[in-house]
Amino acid sequence: MFTRAVLVILVFSTQMFALLCFADTDAEVGFTIANQTPAASEKMIASDLQYPANIYQLDRFFAHHLLIVEKATHRLHLFRAGDSNEGFPSYLQSYVIATGQTSGDKSNSGDLKTPEGIYQLINFLPNKELLRQYGNDGKKYGIGAFVLDYPNLMDRKLGKTGGGIWLHSTDDESRLLKGLDSKGCVVVGNQNLKDISQYIELEHTPIIIVQDLFFLRKETWNNNREMIRLMIQDWLDAWKNENLDRYIGHYHYDFKDPIRGNFRSFRAYKQAVFQNPGRPVVDIDNLSILAFGDYAVVNLRQIYKSNTIDDIGRKTLYLKKNERYQWKIIAEQWSSVKSGRSHGDEFTPSMRFFK
Template sequence: MKNLTFAVAFLFSQIALANDFLPSVIYKLDARFTHHVIVVEKSTHTLYLYQYDEPLPRLLKKYQIATGKIIGNKKVQGDKKTPEGVYFFQNFHSAEDLIKKYGETGLIYGAGAFTTNYPNIIDRMQGKTGGGIWLHSTDDDSRVQKGLDSRGCVVAIDEDLKDISQYIDLTNTPVVIVQDLAFLSEATWQTNKEELLGAVESWSKAWVEKDFETYINSYSPTEFTSSKGGYQAYKRYKRAVFARDDKPIIDFRNISALTYKNYAVVTIEQDYSSDVIQDIGKKTLYLKKDENYQWKIVFEGFQKIKEQSNIAFTPSMRFFETVAKKKEIANDSGSI
């Protein structure tokens, strides 16, 4: 009876932990771009799938995976380590595509592979090298049971990769890779969230109101880089833009915020309209904390999108349905 009481108490304590503690890498998701996020914990070889929900992210599913043969954070090409950080899925390669490109070697990727943008801007700032970090399956499921078995990729069994693929939206869905996934109390998590989103709100408000000093103070004077050059070049460029007589109308919506250790990645749907420019797109901010623990922007990117969409993302087997249809067409010789 005592054992049963202990088991029940333990079960309820685990439920309480799941409800009261939140992942330290996810602070906000959104319905447009970051409707789902994949979190890979290397130490336990677990892939967590989280879904956008308000007010808190919701854990949807968990899967077993394998990672690089060598423990540690990837630094150079060929070190067989899985990188850690915030990345985005870029493209999908079907099994057919992989076999065409790599021959029989392509079989090791199983049903298909999703590429990532490793090395990201933070990795490049740190001098990291290498590439070809994918989420893929395998032609030998026993590899996943080994845990440490890839050359740096994240590997799932075929069935799981197909299930995970339903929630991937190329160039939008992030994957956060960590050695150990930390969980925070809701109070601490909320404080961290407010600090990060507060810095982003200060930046966006200053831009709308053409408050140049507050705006430019949102950027790191020592680490910021852009297509315009470093901080000083960007400062001169923006000072000239702010000096124009026009007052642009800027709308920000669908904000997401993810972190890895000392940096954060924030994505925003940005609708900008002025006498000179009119466009809608996805703004991506990379931020790091300075010596005073203040979030500062170190890089920003912008990707135009055709128009605002109010259609909610719907999970589907679209990546593998396409493959199945191709095979069906190839095998159909017609009928009389």
């Protein structure tokens, strides 16, 4: 027997989500807060009548807090998982930011653009480390920097290049007034970085970067979320019952596994596994659902037991809609769960990075 941990992240197309947004003009699909004052923006985000189209469910273990960077308004919005078990997002605060000197989504190294997508904060570099690595140039990053996992798997599938994308502070806060003033990083003030850092747990605090933040009416938002949850449940049920056709039917024909290979090879592998004696015990919990552009991301903890494997941990499933607008898994990853907390323990905001 061996053990590893699996958090599942499902990523899928959200092309249809935009069609479900409501518009404030006939020319727009959905509406944004790009031209509103910060106070009006924050009021809209905090409304109980509408929800950000990028957040469908937050979880208190894998996504207790979440950051949304909105490039159009030069704002970073902080959310937390709501008090109920339904995972409704609860808005906390917004902060002024600066992003890449060139507008648009990053695609190449050195293009001075801030990437757009769903990312994790995977490392922290304090001021002392920045000065050690970069000398006097390290001063421009202020009191510290959080490292994003750009390029992530979906970025690499799209051929995007580059790296070194951070959420960092600055030694010159007048940069924030310019809006477009970094080489691709997200820049905040020193005190604001300290404030934001209280809610960050590495690899457990997603950061979504968008050009514009869109909203859905609550009914539409709930309907979209239920479609996702039902898809996940059917995928899980097919796995539990080793129904190969139904299980493999949740995978995109362009699916590629880093070990097993393409869709056909993966299907042959799963067919052999399902023919082993006995059925596995599979369960999931800690569900969070995030969305971006043509995709969305679902995080969950997966528990798996069979005659040869005893697994609890982190898995990543990337989903995209096929030509029939059905969610299909296009790639998957797994890794162990990394957290200083035991499963079930509540996350407590604190100055863990700045003491």
